[in-house]
Amino acid sequence: xxxxxxVSKVYPDGTHAVKDFSLVIPARQITVLVGSSGSGKTxxxxxxxxxxxxxxxxxxxxxxxxxxxxxVQLRRGIGYVMQNSGLLPHxxxxxxxxxxxxxxxxxxxxxxxxxxxLMDTVGLARNLADRYPSQLSxxxxxxxxxxxxxxxxxxxxxxxxxxxxxxxIVRDELQQEVLRLQKELAKTIVFVSHDIDEAFLLGDxxxxxxxxxxxVQKGTPEEILAKPANxxxxxxxxxxxGKRRLTISxxxxxxxxRVLVDAGGxxxxxxxxxxxxxxxxxxxxxxxxxxxxxxxxxxx
Amino acid sequence: MNWVWIGSNLDLxxxxxxxxxxxxxxxxxxxxxxxIPLGYWASRSKTARSVLLTLGGILYTIPSIALLVLVPVTxxxxxxxxxxxxxxxxxxxxxxxxxxxxxxxxxxxxxxxxSATAIGFSRAxxxxxxxxxxxxxxxxxxLRVVSVSTVSLVSVGSVIGVDSLxxxxxxxxxxxxxxxxxxxxxAILLIAALFDVxxxxxxxxxxxxxxxxxxxxARAYLRPVGSS
Numbered sequence: 001x002x003x004x005x006x007v008s009k010v011y012p013d014g015t016h017a018v019k020d021f022s023l024v025i026p027a028r029q030i031t032v033l034v035g036s037s038g039s040g041k042t043x044x045x046x047x048x049x050x051x052x053x054x055x056x057x058x059x060x061x062x063x064x065x066x067x068x069x070x071x072v073q074l075r076r077g078i079g080y081v082m083q084n085s086g087l088l089p090h091x092x093x094x095x096x097x098x099x100x101x102x103x104x105x106x107x108x109x110x111x112x113x114x115x116x117x118l119m120d121t122v123g124l125a126r127n128l129a130d131r132y133p134s135q136l137s138x139x140x141x142x143x144x145x146x147x148x149x150x151x152x153x154x155x156x157x158x159x160x161x162x163x164x165x166x167x168x169i170v171r172d173e174l175q176q177e178v179l180r181l182q183k184e185l186a187k188t189i190v191f192v193s194h195d196i197d198e199a200f201l202l203g204d205x206x207x208x209x210x211x212x213x214x215x216v217q218k219g220t221p222e223e224i225l226a227k228p229a230n231x232x233x234x235x236x237x238x239x240x241x242g243k244r245r246l247t248i249s250x251x252x253x254x255x256x257x258r259v260l261v262d263a264g265g266x267x268x269x270x271x272x273x274x275x276x277x278x279x280x281x282x283x284x285x286x287x288x289x290x291x292x293x294x295x296x297x298x299x300x
Numbered sequence: 301m302n303w304v305w306i307g308s309n310l311d312l313x314x315x316x317x318x319x320x321x322x323x324x325x326x327x328x329x330x331x332x333x334x335x336i337p338l339g340y341w342a343s344r345s346k347t348a349r350s351v352l353l354t355l356g357g358i359l360y361t362i363p364s365i366a367l368l369v370l371v372p373v374t375x376x377x378x379x380x381x382x383x384x385x386x387x388x389x390x391x392x393x394x395x396x397x398x399x400x401x402x403x404x405x406x407x408x409x410x411x412x413x414x415s416a417t418a419i420g421f422s423r424a425x426x427x428x429x430x431x432x433x434x435x436x437x438x439x440x441x442x443l444r445v446v447s448v449s450t451v452s453l454v455s456v457g458s459v460i461g462v463d464s465l466x467x468x469x470x471x472x473x474x475x476x477x478x479x480x481x482x483x484x485x486x487a488i489l490l491i492a493a494l495f496d497v498x499x500x501x502x503x504x505x506x507x508x509x510x511x512x513x514x515x516x517x518a519r520a521y522l523r524p525v526g527s528s
Contacts, residue, residue: 051418076420086415090433090509100419132509148419 001027007057017043018213030189034199035209041192049075079149079157085141087133094129097147118147139170159191196237302479320464323454326386328447331393339401360395364456385457393446400442404435437510440503451492
């Protein structure tokens, strides 16, 4: 469990990146901090591994004030995955994954063995182990980034817009991969995104942020979709444009499936309707692995 | 071209080559080592950068003969002491190399450095394991320039009486004997080429990743999840 208590961050020039922010991030689930740029989401995430120290308030991990923990030690115990992977270009894939274990004194051969296992875990072929990051595709690099984040088997995994620079199809794959991994590993994942569809897909809990780390709404994707707290959230999730209000198309159908269209009449998905009756879904975090086709249609 | 002179003076030529090597290698190595902390500092602070690079520029414009005279006068060495040449050439090496080193450290990606910190490198570990190797290619490029420049500048030492291949030039001038000058030039070129080859080979060994940088990304190596 990660707890922010009345946290503020004021930069020397007087800008308030974050103001009086309080939040409890529950253990072993995915919490997505979502907001546009300037919402302080990345600053907040970077407070968890002390890349940024708050100017007021405290951040606690499992009840321990992290300002009392030496930053280097703290960071070695927290997985971190960032945009553009942040891999070390002068180290091979296996060496990159083994970086933190090596820093903490694990022997070269043990670290490599573990790195190869992690490559299996994140779906990377082992024959890529001795390549350099520049020889991989963007999606492969992000997988290496995830494997590196998992290398010390951390309880907490921080993911800072890790998939925003890869193309939509690869992003889709990687998002599914995160859901699959999370089902297996049950880490406390804090995920920063500016993409509300990604937030809804991945988040057990979604925290919508406005300028200065102000929480506009917090809840499960279902709760936020059902009741956007205000116009800002409604705009942010696209409800105001009718993107989220779907109706069953009368004309188009596909076997027992009915085609759903948004308010603009664009087809956005299908819904199972065996014998003409709609199937009722009972959403639960563990069963959420259907591909979210609405996002691409909505963004198009 | 007097081949007989060459044939009968092989020992002298070899000796001068060794003297030249002994005078040129230390400034290159010392200059490189000194430039690393200075260049790193210059890459971290704007003030340091402008002060150090301006200073380097000024030092480099001091004529070499003036510097060779200044060093013994200010430091009190005997005028014929080879250390004068080594020190003067080290000054030039640093003057050139600081700029390369500053550029080398500035060229490393902020993202990579910040992610290295975020995953738990301490400052010293980050410097030696990330920043220094990543600065490697640009450092190497700078070092190659320093190497060539130093090898050729050593000959100026002969003007103040410190023997090297340069002594063939002063001698050739005084005796109106071009063979000596040609031997000196060819030997200096060979030493410069030898140093350059050594540096490139060191680069290959220490920076193996640098050669693959622009290679095409490998696709088609993703295997479907679960089919291990």
